[in-house]
Amino acid sequence: MCATCGCSGTIALDLDTGLAAHAHEHEHEHEHAHGHDHAHEHAHEHGHGHAHALEQAHEHAHDHENGPPYVLDHRHMHEDGTAARTVQLEQEILGKNRLLAERNRGWLESREIFAVNLMSSPGSGKTTLLERSIRDLATQLTVSVVEGDQETRLDAERIRGAGARVVQINTGTGCHLDAQMLGRALHELQPEARSLLFVENVGNLVCPALFDLGEAARVVIASTTEGEDKPLKYPHMFRAADLVVLNKVDLLPHLTFDVERFVAHVRLVNGTAGILHVSATRGDGLAEWYRWLTARPARNAG
């Protein structure tokens, strides 16, 4: 669904022009009171000059060339005689996501499904770790997977090949999963009661940190082929983690990656998350990973 207008279809953002390229047409009744075409390619200024709290360059700043027919005073009359009113909302911007996440959480908990939100940068070995985990846990646990990627069903096919039921969500231009997407995926997947559900988020260490999905735990996967400073560069993500998995430790003899430095960096942003050192290909540390998954730890409040 298009979150902008509520109709079906996806919203795509043209980063060159800043225009939302809607894949669909709408009938709109609104009028352009100040008659400009909103093609934001022109450089312009706000005629009414509001101050931004942060001094940042607005490459896209608007120019309502003819000036909007109102001023900044919140109790005023317009030129056409209509009054503007100020409505106090005091609403969480992500309030709807939070609500839907709690709904997912309640649904999952009522079925005793342990849902793990897996987040990492692209190429950390998330899907390889999942494939291996599904195979190794097959005799103990039913595992299903919600796979989030911007494009393709390649990862979903790998997961299915490993023997788990999977639903793929392609987010298109979206850089993270949100609670509504997970809710739909759960409806389609119908994971078994008392099973383990992996939610493989879009490979990205920034955006997913902000969106609660209703998961029971958050796992951040980093790998030895990335820098030791990832926790410092992406503190929001590492702070939100219940567990940090350092993957590809089998490659350490060939790399300059300093494990102790990495752990110290994790500890600078997160004092409580567990830290596991694993190799999804060679099998190091996987016993501990499976113990963590089957122990179903409670989520860290931070």
Next chain:
Amino acid sequence: MHELAISEGIVESICEAVPEGKVLSVTIEIGQLTGVVPDAVHFCFDACTRGTRLEGARLDVVDVPGRGRCGSCQREQDMSELITRCACGNPFLEVLRGQELRIRSVEVN
């Protein structure tokens, strides 16, 4: 670009909360510790409002500074970043303020 989803959230929430009228301006609060870039929200807001009752609305962003309390020495202090070390040596401050992402008010015609 989570700012796109944030802008969509703003538009969606306002369209639900204010069922009629043209929205002339929107005031939001963005906490300094959220990792959300106000300029990127501005950029996305313009794109997201096209074809809605918010088209052409002005977006005012109130920057909420970060504030935290040290769990060790209990001292309250400003936090300009999520990783702020207390003078007493404790690297973790409990965030008291700066994680806001709120719509404060809208001006409607």
